[in-house]
Amino acid sequence: MRNHAISPQLDQVFPPPYLNQLQKVTFQKNDYICTQGQAITELTYILSGKVKIVRSLFNGKEHILETLNQPQILGDVELMTNQPAGSSVIALEEVQAVQLPLNNKEELLKDPVFLYQIGRNLAMALHKQGITASTNASYSVKERLATHILNDRLCICGICLGVGDGLL
Numbered sequence: 694m695r696n697h698a699i700s701p702q703l704d705q706v707f708p709p710p711y712l713n714q715l716q717k718v719t720f721q722k723n724d725y726i727c728t729q730g731q732a733i734t735e736l737t738y739i740l741s742g743k744v745k746i747v748r749s750l751f752n753g754k755e756h757i758l759e760t761l762n763q764p765q766i767l768g769d770v771e772l773m774t775n776q777p778a779g780s781s782v783i784a785l786e787e788v789q790a791v792q793l794p795l796n797n798k799e800e801l802l803k804d805p806v807f808l809y810q811i812g813r814n815l816a817m818a819l820h821k822q823g824i825t826a827s828t829n830a831s832y833s834v835k836e837r838l839a840t841h842i843l844n845d846r847l848c849i850c851g852i853c854l855g856v857g858d859g860l861l
Contacts, residue, residue: 703715703738703791705810706738706764706766706810707738707793707807707810708804708806708807708810710804711793711801711807714793714794714796715791715792715793716791716792716793716794717740717789717790717791718789718790718791718792719787719788719789719790720742720784720787720788720790721784721787722784722785722786722787723783723784724783724784724788725781725782725783725784726739726744726767726782726783726784726788726790727767727768727778727781727782728778728781729747729748729749729777729778729779729780729781730777730778731777731778732777732778733768733771733772733777733778733795734794734795735768735792735793735794735795736766736767736768736769736772736792736793736795737766737767737768737782737790737791737792738764738765738766738767738790738791738792738793739761739763739764739765739766739767739788739789739790740764740789740790740791741764741788741789742762742784742785742786742787742788742789742790743760743761743762743784743785743786743788744760744761744762744765744782744783744784744785744788745757745759745760745761745782745783745785746758746759746760746761746780746781746782747780747781747782747783748779748780748781749781758780760785766811766814767782768795769811769814769815770815772795772798772801772802772811773811773815
């Protein structure tokens, strides 16, 4: 990881009192941003790049839970539940992120603005997960794969050619 200057407009993710504590970092392809089972020592906000979220199963297999290529906060569930990381997050390409060290969790958990922002992010993730779960139950693997391929081909270089979110 390398440190960089902090990007603007992070006050929509982190309350102003915490902005001066943010550290900008770069993860290279295949770097672990967090590892399943380890304690979370910072909240990470992905600014750019693509990551995969992976859960290792007891039988030794890995299950890819999600692939992200948009801004996302990591570690919020673990912070709120006081649990170790439930999955690993791995960079699939160079990833730019900011991290907020969790030096004083108690103070952070008393901040109503921060709690509102975390709650809002968790609610949006739960909403997305509900849609994904119902889609997975309602459509065949063949239909979901076709939609995924279609979306990948029609959304090139950040330009989407009139295709919605599809079935995925």
